[in-house]
Amino acid sequence: MTPDEKKQQVARAALEHIVPGTVIGVGTGSTANYFVDALAQIKNKIEGTVASSNATAERLKSHGIPVFELNSVDEISVYIDGADESNRYLHLIKGGGGALTREKIVAAVSTRFVCIADDSKLVDVLGKFPLPVEVIPMARSYVARQLVKLGGQPIWREGVTTDNGNVILDVHHLEIAEPVKLESEINQIVGVVTNGLFAKRPADILLLGTDTGVKVLD
Numbered sequence: 001m002t003p004d005e006k007k008q009q010v011a012r013a014a015l016e017h018i019v020p021g022t023v024i025g026v027g028t029g030s031t032a033n034y035f036v037d038a039l040a041q042i043k044n045k046i047e048g049t050v051a052s053s054n055a056t057a058e059r060l061k062s063h064g065i066p067v068f069e070l071n072s073v074d075e076i077s078v079y080i081d082g083a084d085e086s087n088r089y090l091h092l093i094k095g096g097g098g099a100l101t102r103e104k105i106v107a108a109v110s111t112r113f114v115c116i117a118d119d120s121k122l123v124d125v126l127g128k129f130p131l132p133v134e135v136i137p138m139a140r141s142y143v144a145r146q147l148v149k150l151g152g153q154p155i156w157r158e159g160v161t162t163d164n165g166n167v168i169l170d171v172h173h174l175e176i177a178e179p180v181k182l183e184s185e186i187n188q189i190v191g192v193v194t195n196g197l198f199a200k201r202p203a204d205i206l207l208l209g210t211d212t213g214v215k216v217l218d
């Protein structure tokens, strides 16, 4: 099975986690895109969605799926999104597509976070995938120096501006033994909006696409 087939497999499996008649949160990226396409088949069963990026909002609307502003919604029953890496405790690295801040906000509001990924994303120790950090543009160099002090090698994702008008630093060579601690440390650097570690609020369940079917970790 190709990685794309595995992503489609878990995207379809995620439909079973939807709570009928509610608003659901929808993530960003290739796996989330497959989920949006699958969701279109059952769009009448939900009240609508909150999107974690402009790109996802456009895709949802192209299928005729209602998209609400987060501020007009009281509750999100479930958030469905991909990840760049997950460990066995469902601590994640996200933000390969630059949507980490809105993803973290929508995940925080959601009662449940269902992560969907192909099995290449499961790792023993987070950090092989460079950790994305969203930064206020004028603080880029300062934040980069602070990240070096934490042991990382930050690389500016040149040419990329987030949906929030900020820049991204991708931090290489971190071996993340304590994800909750590092998430908090990086977020305390002045100028950081947030980082792509989802450890303080990990996923509640991980649906992993494998050659032998969907594996569930929770």
Ligand SMILES: O=C[C@H](O)[C@H](O)[C@H](O)COP(=O)(O)O
Pocket (backbone or CB within 6 Å): 027, 028, 029, 030, 031, 032, 081, 082, 083, 084, 093, 094, 095, 096, 097, 098, 099, 100, 103
């Ligand atoms: O900013 C992007 C998101 O965090 C994605 O969920 C993550 O990069 C995984 O993307 P994909 O499903 O394309 O591997």
